[in-house]
Amino acid sequence: MCLAVPGRVVELYREHDVRMGKVDFGGISRPVCLEHVPEVRADEYVLVHAGFALVRIDEEEARRVFELMEQLDSLEELREGSP
Amino acid sequence: MKHLDEYRDGPSARRVAAAIARTIARPWTIMEVCGGQTHSIVRYGLDQILPTSLELVHGPGCPVCVTPMETIDRAHAIASRPGVIFCSFGDMLRVPGSRGDLLECRSKGADVRIVYSPLDAVNIAAANPERPVVFFAIGFETTAPANAMAAWMAKKRGLGNFSLLVSHVLVPPAISAILDAPDNRVQGFLGPGHVCSVVGCAGYDRLVDRYRVPIVVTGFEPVDLLRGILMLVRQLEEGRAEVENAYGRAVRPEGNAHSLRLIDEVFEVCDRKWRGVGTIAASGYRLREAYRDHDAERLFEVGTIETRESPSCISGEILRGLKKPHDCPAFGRECTPQTPLGATMVSSEGACAAYYSHGRHLESKNGDSSPQRTQRAQR
Ligand code: SF4
Numbered sequence: 001m002c003l004a005v006p007g008r009v010v011e012l013y014r015e016h017d018v019r020m021g022k023v024d025f026g027g028i029s030r031p032v033c034l035e036h037v038p039e040v041r042a043d044e045y046v047l048v049h050a051g052f053a054l055v056r057i058d059e060e061e062a063r064r065v066f067e068l069m070e071q072l073d074s075l076e077e078l079r080e081g082s083p
Numbered sequence: 084m085k086h087l088d089e090y091r092d093g094p095s096a097r098r099v100a101a102a103i104a105r106t107i108a109r110p111w112t113i114m115e116v117c118g119g120q121t122h123s124i125v126r127y128g129l130d131q132i133l134p135t136s137l138e139l140v141h142g143p144g145c146p147v148c149v150t151p152m153e154t155i156d157r158a159h160a161i162a163s164r165p166g167v168i169f170c171s172f173g174d175m176l177r178v179p180g181s182r183g184d185l186l187e188c189r190s191k192g193a194d195v196r197i198v199y200s201p202l203d204a205v206n207i208a209a210a211n212p213e214r215p216v217v218f219f220a221i222g223f224e225t226t227a228p229a230n231a232m233a234a235w236m237a238k239k240r241g242l243g244n245f246s247l248l249v250s251h252v253l254v255p256p257a258i259s260a261i262l263d264a265p266d267n268r269v270q271g272f273l274g275p276g277h278v279c280s281v282v283g284c285a286g287y288d289r290l291v292d293r294y295r296v297p298i299v300v301t302g303f304e305p306v307d308l309l310r311g312i313l314m315l316v317r318q319l320e321e322g323r324a325e326v327e328n329a330y331g332r333a334v335r336p337e338g339n340a341h342s343l344r345l346i347d348e349v350f351e352v353c354d355r356k357w358r359g360v361g362t363i364a365a366s367g368y369r370l371r372e373a374y375r376d377h378d379a380e381r382l383f384e385v386g387t388i389e390t391r392e393s394p395s396c397i398s399g400e401i402l403r404g405l406k407k408p409h410d411c412p413a414f415g416r417e418c419t420p421q422t423p424l425g426a427t428m429v430s431s432e433g434a435c436a437a438y439y440s441h442g443r444h445l446e447s448k449n450g451d452s453s454p455q456r457t458q459r460a461q462r
Contacts, residue, residue: 008085035232037341051200055333058335065332
């Protein structure tokens with residue numbers, strides 16, 4: 001129920017005075033209300049729930065997850081390398 | 084798909100699981116709050132690649148599950164009114180009330196429509212000005228901005244024929260109810276990532292201060308979940324109790340200010356009954372007085388509704404992390420997703436239904452640790 005899916009904003013428009021966008025979900029595009037993510041530009045990713053964009057996805061934070069994973073690995077190497 | 088597939092990578096998941104195994108020194112019981120997280124954990128078999136000293140219990144975070152049967156019956160009564168167009172998210176259609184589900188209402192002639200968004204229901208109301216259009220507005224904080232937007236737009240566009248049947252629930256009061264119980268077993272929480280995308284982390288800071296319990300705000304994909312679990316286990320082992328954010332790409336500490344403003348404009352906090360659990364004070368939203376003309380509960384008088392739950396169902400204890408589906412004698416026998424007896428079987432995000440649909444009813448009570456099962460998370 002609280003499922004929210006990441007999608008890429010393809011196009012921005014207004015409808016009944018509300019900010020909307022066409023958002024692409026792996027090849028399927030749907031209309032999404034972008035009223036609460038006014039900072040979003042085309043080509044950026046948003047997290048969408050029930051036809052509504054909750055937040056813009058922070059690319060830098062997304063990369064950080066994988067940096068942390070690499071740290072896990074280097075810790076592991078340290079452990080394995082220690083006598 | 085970007086921002087999705089990379090978090091389903093088997094080798095990455097195994098790396099984090101290995102780090103959890105290295106970190107854990109004592110047995111711990113932790114709860115994932117959100118039903119979407121339960122569903123992912125069971126689907127990918129994450130619980131089966133974790134150390135046995137770490138027990139995952141499943142929380143109350145499935146709004147479909149906790150919607151009281153009275154509310155379902157009320158929805159059916161409204162949907163069956165002549166002329167009404169009743170719109171709902173698809174997952175509410177199969178939830179049985181005292182007399183069948185919404186699909187049965189439809190087969191008897193009710194105009195029940197599945198919508199993907201509440202804003203679609205607003206458009207249906209605009210296209211059918213002569214007919215009452217009712218949207219079944221259930222959900223947690225995650226769904227509140229979309230539902231609030233539907234009410235706000237209907238008011239702004241002057242759509243007097245659009246109303247919402249609201250049964251909104253809030254996560255922090257449910258966590259309090261779990262922690263207040265004298266028999267509580269939960270020592271740490273994976274916080275609901277998408278709820279926090281909307282409301283931020285403030286409500287969780289207050290819980291940590293009050294109960295000294297660690298909470299790690301966590302996403303929904305295997306790598307996200309395992310990373311949240313790793314951070315939670317570290318806190319437990321180090322004796323810390325803090326709110327940490329393991330879902331930075333979607334959660335800012337302050338939440339979404341635009342959503343918070345709109346929610347406050349449309350909704351006010353109220354007491355709410357949770358199926359299986361009972362009434363929890365200040366645990367839901369209802370429409371504010373200014374939106375009374377769009378409140379289906381006020382517009383449609385349906386009389387008193389009485390319901391009876393199955394006496395053998397233990398979903399209340401499952402929702403509070405005291406028991407697991409295998410502890411219920413009806414699990415997979417009288418009670419299946421086709422014939423649900425209680426809250427945690429009515430939606431695929433309920434713990435009983437998640438266990439059932441991934442074959443867990445075929446296993447022994449203590450689980451099956453055969454290699455075929457553990458490979459699921461590694462695909
Ligand atoms: S298996 Fe069915 S009856 Fe048993 S606790 Fe779960 S929902 Fe209730």
